[in-house]
Amino acid sequence: MQLVTEAETRRFADPELCMEAVRECFIALARGTAQLNPIVIGKGQVAGATFSVKSGWSTDHGVAGVKIGAYWPGNELAGLPRHNSTIFLIDQQTGRIATAMEAAGLNGLRTAAADAIATDLLARLDSETLSVIGSGNQAQFELQMLLRVRPQIRKVLIGVRDPRRAGNLLQFLADRYKVAAEVVDIETACRNADILVTATPSRAPLVEAGWVRPGTHISAMGADQAGKQELSIALLKMARLFADYPAQSIVVGEFQHVAEDVASGSVGITAIGEVLLGQTKGRVSADEITIFDSSGVALQDLLVAQRVLAARDVSSIGKSNNAI
16 A cells, blocks of 8 residues: 655645546546445544545546545644545555545645636636635635636635634735735625635525625535535525535535425536536526535545546656656
């Protein structure tokens, strides 16, 4: 078994690599050549500590494996991130673990890559204001990837309950982008958004239907367990819904809160891979509200891990050739 350290993963996992892998994941799921297994949610002995076990496979890519995502409160006191991820790739000939990859930073970038792909498909091309609800670990990755696919954004609004927690995010924007940025309350961020991203662990709706103007695209990134919720049910019922994997979204994602409506046929969910394949249209009018739910797909992690290994191997060959 080979171990890929966090430092190596961060070195080779660039935004374009992640977007290419995630795009392939969406397409494989839409074609039916890949599948996800049921998610397992566990708890650690530390109060509030949780972890998820997500797995899947793809015949297109000859891959199967597992991603374990952990949330350990109190880690920051030891100088460690609260969020961590580890990817395990399984040897398809023997069933043994072939690769263990530390992927804390990779997880954030991969998650944001999924958002960027969906936003590029669904958001209006004339979008100028990007609002992010939340200022935690994931928000920075979201901004990095969304400003990549919508470079014409002129203003970023950071919607938070406590403005003091948004300082690092403001500094990140000031250091890297020529874009106006402001910290506002959540309602103001929603009412002024062309593109709205929610990246929180909320278990109660943060965004009300009456706060979202026509033509807005929303990416709901936070819900990945039963009980989590960022958007009101009324908002879900007035929008066109898209998801990374609809079958999972109605169990642990944002759309779990309209699962009965989906079952009855009164609410529909489109797999974003179908839009990539041209099987279904994305945005069809300037006034419609679109919502993308990212419940977190293990196959994305596995395909990104494959590409990181390939990039590392190419780098190693280059070093060997230079040494000759």
